[in-house]
Amino acid sequence: MVDNNIADNNTVNTNKFIVSHAPFWHDGSKISLRNYNMALAALPAILFGIYYYGMQAVGVLSLSISTAIIWEFIFCRITKRSNTIGDGNAAIIGMLLGMLLPATAPWWFVITGTFVAIIIGKQIFGGIGANPFNPVAVAIAILMLSWGNVFDFNEALINFDFDFAMVYPLAALKHFGVSAVDSFSMGNLLMGKQSGGIGSTFGLGLIAGGIYLIIRGIIRWEISISFLAGIIITSLIFNITDPARYAGPVIHLFAGYTLIGAFFLATEDSSSPVNFIPMLIYGAGAGFLTVLIRNIGFYVDGVIFAILIMNLINPLIDKIRPKAIGKVVENA
């Protein structure tokens, strides 16, 4: 049914015309274009990571992007599906995964990560558009559960020498309390003067990329904004109840995976809602859970698990939607 039929006409004319169905216009949007824009938006944060962590960061990122593409290619081959690497989706998954990893992540770790993301996170559900969970979040979660120490950014990045205190703010917060993160000013956090994943520390760059994606209509702003609002409100409530134990919104907003989560992870198309109210619930819920996990949970950062939990209930919340026009509710 999906075809541009080229049909013979019965007349003496030999021209064959394209016969297909309306509409005969398209606005020119494309999956590949979206993904290229996604890469463009991530570029500032990536370049910053490379600037700080040098060749090691380049190594992790290239390995991550290339192996993601290779896994996708292999899977398409084995299952005899048409080759989908051209749409850029596998590359984006690899890129985002690399951005979340520390620059010191070993090669096997990266390859395992992309395998989980592409094969388990995406392909076994049927490929693009069919994954119920964010593939990158799935991969990071599994890596964290299996080899959590690799994500100990303080430990991992100990050999780097910087002009700022190389401390992972969320770990400091968890282990030493609010006083340990007093030294982090908002400006320093935004400028990436903190330790963390390769592409997840340069707050300003991530925000700029996020705004770009929102303006272009590539990510759904409702999700990003409500996610950030969820973080601010929840952390504020905690902070007010016990300022000595719980940090205020600044740390929660600009440290860890918050910003990359808000603009690049929570907004993944397939695993997030498309209706207005559900998007707000989804985003705010993920923000709330993030702070909850950080403050009273076991993990240092909660973004990944918060997003996965919201992915899980996404089909349920996305049922809240406006009624289709002309729909008659039958009382039969």
Next chain:
Amino acid sequence: MIKRSFIGLSKPRLAYGSLEDTPSLKQIPTSKEVTLLADCPFDKKNLLFKKKAAVKTGQRLLLYKESDEYVVSSVTGEVSSISSYTGDFGRSYTAIAIEVAGDEEIDDEFNSAASGSKDASLETVKNYLAFAPGNPPVKLFSDKDKPINTIVVCCVDSDLLITTNQYIVKSDIDAIKNGISILKTVTGVNDIIMVASQSQMHELSATGEKVNQVNDTYPSALPHLIMKNVLGKMVPAGKTPEDIGVCFISAEAVASIGNAFKSGQIPVTKIFTLVKKDGSKSLVSARIGTPASDIFKAFNITLNENDRIIFGGPMTGSSVYSEDHPVQPDTDAIIVQDKDDIPVISDYPCTNCGDCIRVCPANIQINLLVRFLEAGQYEAAADQYDLYSCIECGLCSYVCVSEMPIFQYIRAAKYELGRANTAEATNG
């Protein structure tokens, strides 16, 4: 083709074509042969006339025994062939080709019917004007099961690029006035509402009828949205405006009725908008049945392999197989699209990007609906995912990031379900 703007956050703004001045109308000379398409399947056994039958201009040709389907010959000549024609989704038509003879003779059956009674009668309108330019919906006027209480006269064109109705309003407002008064007399409906764009409001207020304004962006001029936004009436899913007593008629159809009674002849020339490959537009007048190729010749348009010919607008029209496809009473536009301008259709699945949800005027969960349609689960699509709420604007396909032919799926599903229901009704 209007592309997505850099700021993709906003909805696409698809402005309807508008006519500032009255453009000149290009008249296409009568062709050697015209083809009339009757909206009923070919049925050789019951045909009421044969090949070689002589016909006059404006003559009504009843097609089959025990059927009231007819076409009106737009030329004088003899029937050269009667055959079956298959349109979109396999719908079948009877195609009657007429070879044009030298001298034109006007048939006077309509004239005697029209002047026989003092006032125009519903019978005359119904029996002679169904095939007039603009396709007056004459059957709806006399449907006993669905009485009409409001008539909406569309002075705007429902699809993009088209300026046909706007042209009629500019050039033939008297015929529209006359047509409206005839409509009132024959149908007994006094609630006539004209819908117009902002720029037409002034011209139309002179008619003394109620004029309501519609928005100038697509798809506001589609009947379901006019119902909702202008009349404040909700058409239940799967129903048509006439099911709840509202009949839509185009300005051109009204003018046809007005002109028919004034001149005593059934009008046989159709006015339409021709859109060339470079996007430039011309208004054209040609006899109903004129093959598109004659129009292309008159405009020096050359068609190449893999170009596309569209009858109707870019969002809702249909593409045709042959350069010789004839102009019909409802052909409001002919668009020629270069092969390089034809968007691809991909076999990608829905990525759940949500763009379609933002544009759908009917609030349909297209991202879910399309999965069922792809799997051919039409009943589930209709029962759970609001297939019948779709008002057929085509915007979902227009914006789809995966470039899926969603609108085609929707129309095919409705068509298939409709067929299944009819079969059930006739068998049960």
